[in-house]
Amino acid sequence: MPRRNILDRLRAGDVLVHDGATGTELEARGIACAPPAWSAAANLEAPSALRTIQDDYLRAGADIITANNYCTGPSALNQIREAARWREYSQAGLDIALSARDAINPNAYVAGGISTYPVPGSIFGQEYTDRTRLLADGGADFILAEYLPTVSDCVAAAEACADIDLPLFIGVGRLNRDGNLDDGTPPETLVSALQGYRVDGLLAMCTFPPAVSKWLPRLRDSFPGFIGAYAHGGWKEPDNTRWAEEPNFDPGNPSYTPESYADYAHTWKEMGAQIIGGCCGTRPSHIAALPAAVR
Numbered sequence: 001m002p003r004r005n006i007l008d009r010l011r012a013g014d015v016l017v018h019d020g021a022t023g024t025e026l027e028a029r030g031i032a033c034a035p036p037a038w039s040a041a042a043n044l045e046a047p048s049a050l051r052t053i054q055d056d057y058l059r060a061g062a063d064i065i066t067a068n069n070y071c072t073g074p075s076a077l078n079q080i081r082e083a084a085r086w087r088e089y090s091q092a093g094l095d096i097a098l099s100a101r102d103a104i105n106p107n108a109y110v111a112g113g114i115s116t117y118p119v120p121g122s123i124f125g126q127e128y129t130d131r132t133r134l135l136a137d138g139g140a141d142f143i144l145a146e147y148l149p150t151v152s153d154c155v156a157a158a159e160a161c162a163d164i165d166l167p168l169f170i171g172v173g174r175l176n177r178d179g180n181l182d183d184g185t186p187p188e189t190l191v192s193a194l195q196g197y198r199v200d201g202l203l204a205m206c207t208f209p210p211a212v213s214k215w216l217p218r219l220r221d222s223f224p225g226f227i228g229a230y231a232h233g234g235w236k237e238p239d240n241t242r243w244a245e246e247p248n249f250d251p252g253n254p255s256y257t258p259e260s261y262a263d264y265a266h267t268w269k270e271m272g273a274q275i276i277g278g279c280c281g282t283r284p285s286h287i288a289a290l291p292a293a294v295r
């Protein structure tokens with residue numbers, strides 16, 4: 001039987017567990033993810049390690065894994081003189097995720113992840129459209145436009161994905177301590193700016209769990225689509241650290257235990273979140289604690 005469309009599952013009220021970190025998990029397992037293209041190199045240089053991580057998340061109970069295409073665009077790869085091979089990097093990342101899914105849990109979903117990281121001055125437009133087109137044509141179940149910290153970035157991503165015939169979820173990155181966008185913009189303003197665009201879900205990501213708890217109720221009250229979160233697990237001294245700075249970031253020693261992270265996840269589910277997973281510093285042990293906490 002074919003997988004149910006993810007939107008049908010969400011409309012039915014299901015809560016889906018998203019995977020945890022990929023980039024920091026590669027690092028935690030000793031795979032070099034050197035800047036500037038960070039996790040992209042693993043698609044061609046460490047495919048078995050990447051596959052094992054995705055297998056581990058699926059075995060931990062993830063209903064969604066994200067293809068490792070965070071940094072596989074031409075602008076990111078141009079920084080390591082590999083721009084001409086961006087399709088090869090991108091296809092490899094997608095294929096590894098699809099093969100993991102098909103082997104471990106054919107009912108799980110593969111998110112076509114895409115970000116503009118680490119290119120200064122975000123790259124959207126045709127490049128972004130070409131990248132999402134590759135993910136859609138290659139079999140991703142939905143597009144996950146990640147690490148978008150501003151209203152204009154979220155709108156630009158929605159515009160670039162307008163003709164992609166897959167559900168679109170936006171990962172809003174780097175909330176501030178008050179549960180607003182990084183520049184202080186409230187979630188209600190973001191929702192207003194996205195009216196008229198087809199955006200199926202808004203997920204808080206790459207941010208700090210307490211900020212997610214402040215953001216979600218306001219998002220729930222203003223946004224008619226699906227909501228969710230995948231937050232950081234690995235800040236050692238979070239209360240002394242602005243999230244945009246990472247001096248205490250230690251992916252091998254997350255400050256949030258699986259149990260403490262699951263407590264947050266349960267709270268988010270009570271707030272209406274239907275996709276819940278982890279970002280930097282979360283590991284398969286964190287994801288394994290989620291199914292019991294969110295269902």
Ligand SMILES: [Zn+2]
Nearest residue numbers: 206207279280
């Ligand atoms: Zn992150």
